[in-house]
Amino acid sequence: MISETDRALDDVFADEYGFNDIAKKLAPSLVDAAKSDGMVIGIEGPWGSGKTSLLNFLKKQLAARQADRLHVITLAPWLTGDNISLIETLTDAMADILDKEEEKSSPSGFWSRRKKEAASYTDLFRKYGARTGRALAPVANLAGMIYPAAAIVGTGLGVGADYLEKLGRTPTDAEVKKLISDKLASLDVRFLVLIDDLDRLEPRQAVEVIRMVRSVADFPKVAYVMCYDRSVLAHALELSLHVKDGDLFLQKVVQLTFTIPLPEPFDLRISLRSKALAIYREVNGKDPDAAQQGEISRAIDREGAGLKTPREVKLVLNAIKFAYRSMADDLYFPDLCRISLSKILNPPLYRWLEHYLSVRSVIFTGDAEMAEDDMTELGTSLKALLPSESLGSTRSIWSAAEYIPGLQVNDDPKARVFQSEHSDQIAKYLNDKRLGSPVHYRYYFALTGPRSVLPDEKLNELKVLAGSDIPSLSAKLEDYIRAPRPLGQSWFEHILDRFSRSELRALSAGQLCGLTTAVGNVMDFAMRDKQQVRLFSRSLSDKSEILVGNVLDILRENDTQARQRLVQTLYAQSPSLGWLVAELFRQELFDHGVVGDRARRVEDRHLTAEELDACRQILRERLAAAAAHGSLANLPDLAGILYGWRDMAGPEDPRAWVADFITDDTNLVMLLLELRGLTVSDRVYRPLRNSTLDLFMDREAVLQRLAALRQGGRSAELKSKLDEIDEALQIGANDHYN
Structure with a gap:
């Protein structure tokens, strides 16, 4: 996959924006301009608008016209990087052309006569360029730059020779310039000097180019075509010349301007869309489906409304290619188009989104909280970046909220960010690997997932084991319980969070049962290992209960027999007796109204009344056995076990065990x-x-x-x-x- 270079166009077949057609219309006017005295023409446009491309096509059109006695000279001050050599480059090039022209027209005439004895007219021309080009250099550098005496100039200067003789001294630069100008005016030859990238120069260098075209080298029958961004060049003139209005100063220099026309509406977006689809096709070997293709078009049409130049299209395409070539499996292509457009067209918004999504990720995983002051600051900066109140504007919070979760329009700055979202919407972000996914957002910015998030391939490994090897899955979960994690909660808790209801719905009945069984196998180990108590966030037990409840609910819909087997296995065989008594089953007692006064609706309970009674009896027998064997005190959360035992069997049994213990x-x-x-x-x-x-x-x-x-x-x-x-x-x- 080849990236889009910033090289200017010179191939007609690659011309998407009509530069060659413009060049065809512009070329005759430039030919006529070269007949005038020192005409300066400006081709204006912002960076990346295609000035150099137009100049390339102009050179082709001028060459094709074969205008008689017109010579095109191209100067590149950005490449030269030295205003001293720029004037020399111009005068040397003109002198070389004049030598050849004179030799063709008068092979035995004054131009070639007495080469060894007399300095030619073009020698004087070159000397002039060397001297004036070094006008700002130390005086010592002018050694050897003295003009030839009138006696050796010969007839090359015509009447100018007599003038120099009468002068009786070395002529000044201005006097030599007049002589050169008179000579050029008498010749049937014209020059068109093309100067590109004037707006890339340092202010001092830009002023020297202006000095060249309007003072040092404003010869007759020489026209200049300069390419520049008007605002940039005007600012450079203000800085270097200390004038108040660089734009007004520029008007004195440039007699005729041509502004690069804006692309026709949607041209840039159409180009970006077609090339983005080509990237998708190249990476995936197929076209996106209709739904995703519609999202790609919507993303580019809306977020691409700010595209102004062909260069911006290239930059966006390069950003897309750079990320998608290696991260295609971890990205949602329409969102990659969106964030790439923001990166190029609105860098402050791009940086804001990166910060917001990174904070939202750790809030979502329960690893951090956001202070109100910080929320206010984020909400205030968001409004500054997206000030529009219009629903249809891409510079509104409404627009960003379509693909960035938790944003809303609100007068209160802190209420603009981190708003709650429906679980189905969160699941969609996760499943589609959207920019708004707390698991995948970082791939869009750093080409890698968050360090605090389990990669998809690791999660998929657990899914495979859930359907094929429960002991290995249990061992793998124990490894995650032990493994250190950069932020607050453990990797195991994070895994429990990742298996959301929508994620579980994608698993088979066998995988659901295997996963729940393995979680039950390690819960006592996890509770014992977990020492830190985190306030105001879901506990490890809360997360495990949510997972088990979701699994039972899904199996009730899809496979009641598998559900019955799972309930029996979990309560009768799970080694995590402490978790079952202190947490999982005790919550069921609350849900059924056996304990407390906040019973849930029948349809919201995970166990039926019959299952509740059966599981209660199983756990009472298991508790009695553990008490008899002396292993009860070794279980985690002993206080929770005693309360759970009391709730399912009354106070007598736990009191009797405590008295003995x-x-x-x-x-x-x-x-x-x-x-x-x-x-x-x-x-x-x-x-x-x-x-x-x-x-x-x-x-x-x-x-x-x-x-x-x-x-x-x-x-x-x-x-x-x-x-x-x-x-x-x-x-x-x-x-x-x-």
């Missing part, structure tokens, strides 16, 4: 620390309430044992734990839930 002082201290609650106000508090003690043990007896422990000889570790318990009891005594 805390006969050991070490177990008592450990359990009291486990039973602390969690509240947040000015800081995080861990209260141990009297109501909690009364629920599972004899409070007075426990307090007496604690007092006895404080009196006895104790280790520093035990003292620290007892101090924590004392603080928790004091906080709990003042807690309104107590």
Whole structure:
């Protein structure tokens, strides 16, 4: 896939914008201009508008016309980079042409006569160019630049020789220029000097070119065609000449201007669309489907409304090619067209979108939150970038909100960003790998996914294992639980988030059952490994419950038998007994109204009433077995297990187990620390309430044992734990839930 170069056009078949037709109309006028004295013509247009392309076609048209005695000289001050040599380049080129013309017309005449004895007219011409071109150089550099004496100039100057003899001194540059001009006026020869890229020069260099065409080399029968961006050149003249109005100064220099015409409406967008589709076709080996082709057209027609020059089209195409050639599987092509247009046409908006989407990604994954001040700042800057209130304007928030999630028009700056979105819309962004996807957005800016997001290929690997190898999937999930992640939540939590309802709907019944079984296999391990408590965000247990609930709901619709087998496997065989009792099943008890007073609608519950009773009996038997084997205390979230046990079986069974367990002082201290609650106000508090003690043990007896422990000889570790318990009891005594 070849990138679009910035090389100017010179091939008629590649001329999309009619430059060759313009050149055909313009060439005769330029031929006529060369008959005048020092005519300066300006071809004006912004950078990238096609000035050099037009100049290339003009040269072809002028050559094709074969105008008699017209000589075209092309100067490139941008390439020369030195205003000193530019004038020399011009005078040397003109002198060479004059030598050849004179030799053709008078082979034995004064032009070739006495070469060894007399300096020719063109020698004087060259000397003039060397001297005037070095006018700003140190005087020492003028050594050897003295004009030849009148006696050796000979008849080449005609009457000028007599003039120099009478002068009796070395002539000035102005006097020599007059002699050269008189000679040129008498000859049947014309010059057209083409000067490109004048607007690329430094201000000092640009002024020297203007000086050349209007002073040093404004000879008769020499016309100049200069290509430039008028505003850029005018500004350069203001800087270098210290004039107030560079545009007005330019009017004194240029007698005739031709402005590169704007492309016809939609020409640039049509060109971009056809070439973008060619890129898609080349990479994918086929055309986009009708829906995506419509999106591509819509993206380019709307976001491409700001295209002004052919160069901008090339830059956008190069941005698309650069990303799509290697990232096609991770990008949504219409969105790539959109962001590439923003990158070229509105760089500040492009940078804003990159920042916004990166922050939104970590908010979406639960790894960070956004302060109101930061939201206000983002919303304010967005309005400055997209100020229009019109629904149809591409410079409005309305327009950006069509493909960037969470944006809306609002008078409150902080309400313009990070607005909530429907889960179906989020799923669409994820499934289509859109620019608005928190998983894929970074591919559009950095050619790689976010470091905090599991790549699609890794997620697909888990899907394959879910349908074929549950033990391997369980082991892989354990690896992700252990693996460090750059941001707050674990890789395992991130994976649970990635398996959204829409993602799960794309899996087979076997994959759904395998995935849920594997999650159940590792949940106790994950809960034990997770030490940090994150406030105001979904917990690990919340995420797992959402996944299991979604799977059961989907299977209820599609495969009831697979659902029944999964429920039996999960509650009877999952090794994560702590998670089942403390979290998953306890939430089902709340949903059914067995606990609390906020029962969900029947259709919103994940288990039926019959399944609830059956699972309750299974878990009671498993808890009794664990208590008998002495393994219950080794499960994570022991306090949650006791509450879950109480909710499904009443308080007697957990109280009996606690009474036996805390006969050991070490177990008592450990359990009291486990039973602390969690509240947040000015800081995080861990209260141990009297109501909690009364629920599972004899409070007075426990307090007496604690007092006895404080009196006895104790280790520093035990003292620290007892101090924590004392603080928790004091906080709990003042807690309104107590």
